[in-house]
Amino acid sequence: MSVIDKLYKTGNDQKHLKEKSYKTAEKLNVRIATHQKYTQPKIEFYDWVLGQIDWSGNETVFDIGCGSGEYAPHVSKRCDQYFACDLSLGMLQDGAGKSHKCVNLDAMGIPLADNSADVVLANHMIYHIPDQAKGVAEFRRVLKDGGRMIAATNSDGSMQELKDIRSKAMNSIFPDFPKIDESVTSLFKLEGGEEVLKTAFDNVELRVLESWLVFPDPQPVIDYVGSTRDWWEEVFSGTISWQDYENSLRMILDQHFAEHSEFRVSKKTGAFVCW
Ligand SMILES: C[S@@+](CC[C@H](N)C(=O)[O-])C[C@H]1O[C@@H](n2cnc3c(N)ncnc32)[C@H](O)[C@@H]1O
Numbered sequence: 067m068s069v070i071d072k073l074y075k076t077g078n079d080q081k082h083l084k085e086k087s088y089k090t091a092e093k094l095n096v097r098i099a100t101h102q103k104y105t106q107p108k109i110e111f112y113d114w115v116l117g118q119i120d121w122s123g124n125e126t127v128f129d130i131g132c133g134s135g136e137y138a139p140h141v142s143k144r145c146d147q148y149f150a151c152d153l154s155l156g157m158l159q160d161g162a163g164k165s166h167k168c169v170n171l172d173a174m175g176i177p178l179a180d181n182s183a184d185v186v187l188a189n190h191m192i193y194h195i196p197d198q199a200k201g202v203a204e205f206r207r208v209l210k211d212g213g214r215m216i217a218a219t220n221s222d223g224s225m226q227e228l229k230d231i232r233s234k235a236m237n238s239i240f241p242d243f244p245k246i247d248e249s250v251t252s253l254f255k256l257e258g259g260e261e262v263l264k265t266a267f268d269n270v271e272l273r274v275l276e277s278w279l280v281f282p283d284p285q286p287v288i289d290y291v292g293s294t295r296d297w298w299e300e301v302f303s304g305t306i307s308w309q310d311y312e313n314s315l316r317m318i319l320d321q322h323f324a325e326h327s328e329f330r331v332s333k334k335t336g337a338f339v340c341w
Contacts, residue, residue, distance in 0.1 A: 069244055069301050076300040077250035078196045080172070084154045086296040091134035091160035096293035098136060100286055104279045105333070111275075112140040115189060115337045118273050119214045121145060125184035128208060130173050131191025135162025141187075151176075153194075173201040181210045189218040189337075192262070193253035199265045205340075206266035214341050217263065221256040221334035225249075225279070228331045231322075232291065235314040239306050250297055256336045267340035279331040284319035287329060291315060 067075070076082055087093060101111065116137070126147035129137050134157060141148045150162035151169045158168045171177055173188070173195050186205045195201040205215050229247050236243045254262065256272060263270045281287050295308060302311070322329055 069246060070248055072301045072303065073246065073248060073250065073297065074253055076297050077253055078194050080153065080196070082296070082300070083194055084156075088133070088152075088154040088157050090156045093293040093296070094133050094157075096289055098134065100290045101279070104281055104286060106278045106280045109275070109277060110140075111335075112137050114275060115187075115216060115218050116140055116144060118216060118337050118339050119185065126182065127185040127187065128169075128176075128178065128183045129162070129187040129189075130171075130176070130205065131188060131194065132162050132168075133157055133191075134160060135166070137187060137189065138162040138166055141185075149178075173204060176204045176208050178208050180207050183208050184210055184213045186213070186215040188215065190220075190251070192217055192219065192259075193251050193255075195254075198254060198262050202263055202266040209341075212341070214339060215263075215267065216337050216339055217254075217259070218335060218337040219254055219256060219259060220251045221274075221336065222252065223332075224251075224334045225331050227329070228279075228287070228290075231287075231315065231318050234318055235311055236302075236306060238314045238318070239310050243305065246301075250294075256334070259338055263338055263340050269341050271339045272336050273339065274334065274336040277333050277335075279333060281329040281331070282327070284316055284323060284329075287319055288312060288316060 121144040123145050125145040127141050127145060128149045128151055130151045132150040132152050135150055138148055138150060148166050149169060150158060150166045151171050152158050153172055155170050158170060174197055186209050188205055192198055209215055233245045260270045299308060
């Protein structure tokens with residue numbers, strides 16, 4: 067199996083998602099905190115996503131793949147009925163499930179009635195669904211006619227500078243290791259995402275947001291990469307030890323910071339609005 071196939075296989079292996087990467091909110095929270103702290107220009111991303119549709123205040127919202135529940139307070143500012151939904155019980159217990167109604171579910175078989183939501187959120191999660199068309203059909207089924215589904219995700223080239231130094235770190239230990247420009251999120255991205263969504267929705271519009279991560283020192287970069295360790299160790303399959311990889315990454319970053327005051331990583335994310 068190629069290294070990319072291994073990455074993709076791990077990215078939507080439900081046992082792995084539930085028992086490792088999303089067993090608790092800890093690792094996701096590192097990535098969320100990094101984006102919140104180091105993104106420039108400063109933007110409240112969750113409000114930006116939710117601001118892509120009109121709100122009346124009477125909506126029922128299903129947040130599918132809600133993770134640690136970052137959207138919950140932002141939805142609650144707009145309406146009363148928020149349901150936190152996730153494949154991982156641990157995520158619900160650590161996050162929005164503590165203070166909101168919650169459902170432990172798989173997007174491919176949502177245990178909620180037809181036409182019951184005014185808004186379905188499926189943000190930064192479709193890339194984890196093994197059968198995306200099945201998941202998207204479920205989002206359409208539970209959505210009322212006239213309702214809106216929002217699916218945020220990343221662009222193909224997002225965070226390329228980070229992918230480049232990751233590859234450099236791998237290659238400095240194992241020169242034949244193939245360059246990997248993909249990540250788990252490549253399984254559902256801005257490019258081509260519309261085709262998947264159009265299997266269930268007549269209308270799909272994309273709104274794009276570009277920004278930067280601006281790191282002042284190596285540690286937050288190392289921490290960010292460390293939060294994805296569960297996936298990448300599967301890809302390395304023992305050819306590269308995590309400690310060697312992290313040491314190599316640190317050396318590359320130290321060299322960078324010897325000459326520059328910051329490490330800039332370009333980001334391109336977006337939100338598909340579907341109905
Ligand atoms: C990257 S997090 C996104 C969290 C949140 N939507 C956000 O944008 O901050 C992906 C979440 O999707 C959940 N997930 C993965 N596959 C799922 C599935 N098939 N059904 C429901 N949730 C799923 C994971 O457990 C994880 O909490």
